[in-house]
Amino acid sequence: AGDGAAEMAVFGFVPPVDLRDRQKVVAEGQWRIENLAAGKYTLVADAAGHATAFETFEIAAADVTVNLQLTTKKDFPIRVLSLDDKPIRNAAIVAESTGKKLFDMPVHCGRTKADGRLVIAKLAADTVRVSADHPRWGVVHGEAKLGEELVLRMQPPGSLHGILTENGKPPEPGKYTIAV
Numbered sequence: 001a002g003d004g005a006a007e008m009a010v011f012g013f014v015p016p017v018d019l020r021d022r023q024k025v026v027a028e029g030q031w032r033i034e035n036l037a038a039g040k041y042t043l044v045a046d047a048a049g050h051a052t053a054f055e056t057f058e059i060a061a062a063d064v065t066v067n068l069q070l071t072t073k074k075d076f077p078i079r080v081l082s083l084d085d086k087p088i089r090n091a092a093i094v095a096e097s098t099g100k101k102l103f104d105m106p107v108h109c110g111r112t113k114a115d116g117r118l119v120i121a122k123l124a125a126d127t128v129r130v131s132a133d134h135p136r137w138g139v140v141h142g143e144a145k146l147g148e149e150l151v152l153r154m155q156p157p158g159s160l161h162g163i164l165t166e167n168g169k170p171p172e173p174g175k176y177t178i179a180v
Helices: 005-010
Strands: 023-027 030-033 039-045 053-059 076-082 092-097 107-111 117-120 127-134 138-145 150-154
Touching: 076 092, 076 127, 076 138, 092 117, 107 117, 127 150, 138 150
Parallel strands: 076 150
Antiparallel strands: 023 030, 039 053, 076 117, 092 107, 092 127, 127 138
């Protein structure tokens, strides 16, 4: 389903359409999908070695033809390091492609290995906004460009200590809100 419904299906809010008994091979690389009710749909194609392709369309009173062009998968190598260049393992990597995208939110791509590396694949973009999140190190963001390794450097956690005073005395409880 379209207009955000592809996201809804992934998260279990809208059931995806089971195509096993509805699709018939017409020719090499061509299928006919039958018995779909009128409505909005998003067709998603995922093939080995290719970026995920998708197209949103609407079925009204007549058949609809949808052409999906698969492109070669694009790899975005990511490396997460500490400030002293030590790899950070198990950082959760999320990415969001620029331009036309299947989801209007970042997609979880996996976790870094012991060498601090992960390759983001299957996003159809030339640049990808990437975030690395680790419970010990916090969050860091960057932009990965096609053909370049993105190195994200995480800083060690810190703390902030202080005392709030008003004219040298503790303020009345609840008078101030402090945000960092």
